[in-house]
Amino acid sequence: MKCIMGVDVGGTDIKVGKFIDGKLVEKRKIPTNRADNGVYILNEIFNLVDQMSSNDEMIGLGIGIPGPVVNGVVLGAQNLRWKRMDVKQIILNRYPNIVCTVLNDANAATLGEMVFGGGRAYNDFVFITIGTGIGGGIIINRKLVEGSTGSCGEVGHLRVEVGNKRKCTCGLYDCVEQYASATGIVKTAIELRVGRQTKLQDLRVITSKDVFDLAKQGDDVANEVVDHMVEKFSTALSQIANTINPQAFVIGGGVSHAGNFLIERLADRFRQLAFFSVRDVVFELAKLGNDAGIYGNMYQVTQEIK
Amino acid sequence: MKCIMGVDVGGTDIKVGKFIDGKLVEKRKIPTNRADNGVYILNEIFNLVDQMSSNDEMIGLGIGIPGPVVNGVVLGAQNLRWKRMDVKQIILNRYPNIVCTVLNDANAATLGEMVFGGGRAYNDFVFITIGTGIGGGIIINRKLVEGSTGSCGEVGHLRVEVGNKRKCTCGLYDCVEQYASATGIVKTAIELRVGRQTKLQDLRVITSKDVFDLAKQGDDVANEVVDHMVEKFSTALSQIANTINPQAFVIGGGVSHAGNFLIERLADRFRQLAFFSVRDVVFELAKLGNDAGIYGNMYQVTQEIK
Numbered sequence: 001m002k003c004i005m006g007v008d009v010g011g012t013d014i015k016v017g018k019f020i021d022g023k024l025v026e027k028r029k030i031p032t033n034r035a036d037n038g039v040y041i042l043n044e045i046f047n048l049v050d051q052m053s054s055n056d057e058m059i060g061l062g063i064g065i066p067g068p069v070v071n072g073v074v075l076g077a078q079n080l081r082w083k084r085m086d087v088k089q090i091i092l093n094r095y096p097n098i099v100c101t102v103l104n105d106a107n108a109a110t111l112g113e114m115v116f117g118g119g120r121a122y123n124d125f126v127f128i129t130i131g132t133g134i135g136g137g138i139i140i141n142r143k144l145v146e147g148s149t150g151s152c153g154e155v156g157h158l159r160v161e162v163g164n165k166r167k168c169t170c171g172l173y174d175c176v177e178q179y180a181s182a183t184g185i186v187k188t189a190i191e192l193r194v195g196r197q198t199k200l201q202d203l204r205v206i207t208s209k210d211v212f213d214l215a216k217q218g219d220d221v222a223n224e225v226v227d228h229m230v231e232k233f234s235t236a237l238s239q240i241a242n243t244i245n246p247q248a249f250v251i252g253g254g255v256s257h258a259g260n261f262l263i264e265r266l267a268d269r270f271r272q273l274a275f276f277s278v279r280d281v282v283f284e285l286a287k288l289g290n291d292a293g294i295y296g297n298m299y300q301v302t303q304e305i306k
Numbered sequence: 307m308k309c310i311m312g313v314d315v316g317g318t319d320i321k322v323g324k325f326i327d328g329k330l331v332e333k334r335k336i337p338t339n340r341a342d343n344g345v346y347i348l349n350e351i352f353n354l355v356d357q358m359s360s361n362d363e364m365i366g367l368g369i370g371i372p373g374p375v376v377n378g379v380v381l382g383a384q385n386l387r388w389k390r391m392d393v394k395q396i397i398l399n400r401y402p403n404i405v406c407t408v409l410n411d412a413n414a415a416t417l418g419e420m421v422f423g424g425g426r427a428y429n430d431f432v433f434i435t436i437g438t439g440i441g442g443g444i445i446i447n448r449k450l451v452e453g454s455t456g457s458c459g460e461v462g463h464l465r466v467e468v469g470n471k472r473k474c475t476c477g478l479y480d481c482v483e484q485y486a487s488a489t490g491i492v493k494t495a496i497e498l499r500v501g502r503q504t505k506l507q508d509l510r511v512i513t514s515k516d517v518f519d520l521a522k523q524g525d526d527v528a529n530e531v532v533d534h535m536v537e538k539f540s541t542a543l544s545q546i547a548n549t550i551n552p553q554a555f556v557i558g559g560g561v562s563h564a565g566n567f568l569i570e571r572l573a574d575r576f577r578q579l580a581f582f583s584v585r586d587v588v589f590e591l592a593k594l595g596n597d598a599g600i601y602g603n604m605y606q607v608t609q610e611i612k
Contacts, residue, residue: 159579
């Protein structure tokens with residue numbers, strides 16, 4: 001049968017989904033081999049894809065890359081140690097008869113959530129994933145907005161503090177990622193627990209899940225940490241809403257597993273911080289988890305085939 | 307001959323342009339009558355439009371309103387003292403045989419600059435007008451993005467400080483408008499001149515033009531005021547770029563008359579503050595001045611007629 005592969009390349013692992021008639025029939029994962037500046041990555045994907053297609057005919061492959069993408073060309077992907085690379089051309093050299101699409105990974109996940117997940121009900125929404133970092137994508141009129149250099153939705157780097165208080169991995173300071181990602185939450189927890197009576201003291205290694213669990217149990221300091229995260233993240237959300245006035249925010253990533261405990265606080269503070277005419281935004285949880293990328297990349301190929 | 311009216315309603319005055327075959331043939335201005343919650347405004351526009359169309363046949367009227375607009379309905383316009391009003395229906399009741407469009411005023415100006423002004427060369431750009439306040443509009447793929455409640459591009463209310471330092475007319479704190487608009491620049495000047503040797507001391511009333519003129523002449527304190535404005539405005543620009551990754555910023559409004567003296571500083575600081583993959587943005591000055599609105603409203607009607 002005819003199949004389409006959705007490939008989601010991350011800094012840690014690579015997920016491949018095999019779709020027949022729009023249905024996920026098989027899913028596999030391999031570690032991302034970043035040796036020698038990531039030169040083996042695409043070949044290892046090709047091997048996996050060849051195994052998975054087996055007796056079926058692969059007619060399309062959609063791939064998502066953690067970096068800016070313009071017309072199939074990846075401008076650079078730090079987490080893969082890639083510099084500029086014409087990924088689409090390389091894939092089409094290997095598989096000349098298929099349709100190939102290349103997206104930024106967060107944009108692919110956004111498309112996945114639009115078609116199969118938390119964004120199904122909305123014409124205009126912003127997908128934001130809060131994990132180790134914060135990324136996102138923007139849908140306007142049921143279309144992905146990729147941006148002039150494939151970097152729409154770099155919302156993790158919205159500046160929400162002044163005075164260069166926390167340095168970001170991007171080289172800049174005070175990006176929201178440094179306050180509201182899992183990493184940022186842990187930083188705040190380590191700062192705020194000093195000299196305080198809190199169960200956060202009992203932990204040798206703190207995770208953002210610990211913070212939310214303790215906050216839910218009523219630990220005051222853990223709740224302060226959550227409030228701090230909410231303040232910074234809501235500020236970023238208000239900046240996004242003031243700029244593009246979406247109907248909904250679809251929130252995913254590991255930190256979103258804190259669920260309504262987090263979402264309700266975010267929505268409340270957001271409504272205080274956003275301009276009056278853009279406040280009426282629905283908050284939705286993402287639905288596809290780590291599969292959003294493979295779904296989105298598959299969808300992009302099917303649109304291209306049409 | 308067939309004519310189209312472009313109407314730009316502001317809090318101070320109302321401008322009407324008469325266009326024949328896309329060319330501006332006549333332009334008039336009346337003061338905005340805000341008496342009795344602005345109930346006379348539309349009738350006064352109708353009277354002016356009737357005078358101006360005279361022997362020509364008005365086939366379309368496009369109007370821009372300083373407030374959020376959805377499907378021809380104005381959700382509210384503080385500067386006109388209007389609450390929710392179905393402006394399109396009221397206009398069509400008066401002129402049943404014309405095509406009528408209603409836009410937010412900043413969005414109309416954005417369209418004007420796209421078709422006839424500083425945005426002609428760009429598929430994706432953000433228009434920002436810096437005057438008494440700061441407003442804007444967003445073009446993606448040569449299309450105006452109006453937003454889910456007609457409030458795309460409310461960039462004057464991006465938050466660029468923390469700690470509730472300056473209260474904004476919108477009720478919130480630390481909006482960029484409070485730092486980078488003409489009003490904001492004057493506030494900063496009054497703060498920074500205290501106890502300092504500067505020609506700003508000689509002025510009984512400071513305007514933003516005074517600040518830029520003195521800065522150009524080398525006045526240190528005036529240059530500090532400009533730096534402060536640049537810091538805050540570039541922060542807002544970086545937030546916009548991180549969100550929607552445009553090709554260009556088109557900057558208009560009274561403050562933009564400071565010209566390249568301002569634009570170059572903005573561009574330099576912006577490139578330091580924006581995420582690496584969205585830094586490559588062209589800075590353009592707007593070209594249509596106060597006529598951007600009438601051009602944009604006229605254009606919107608012609609598109610609707612097509």
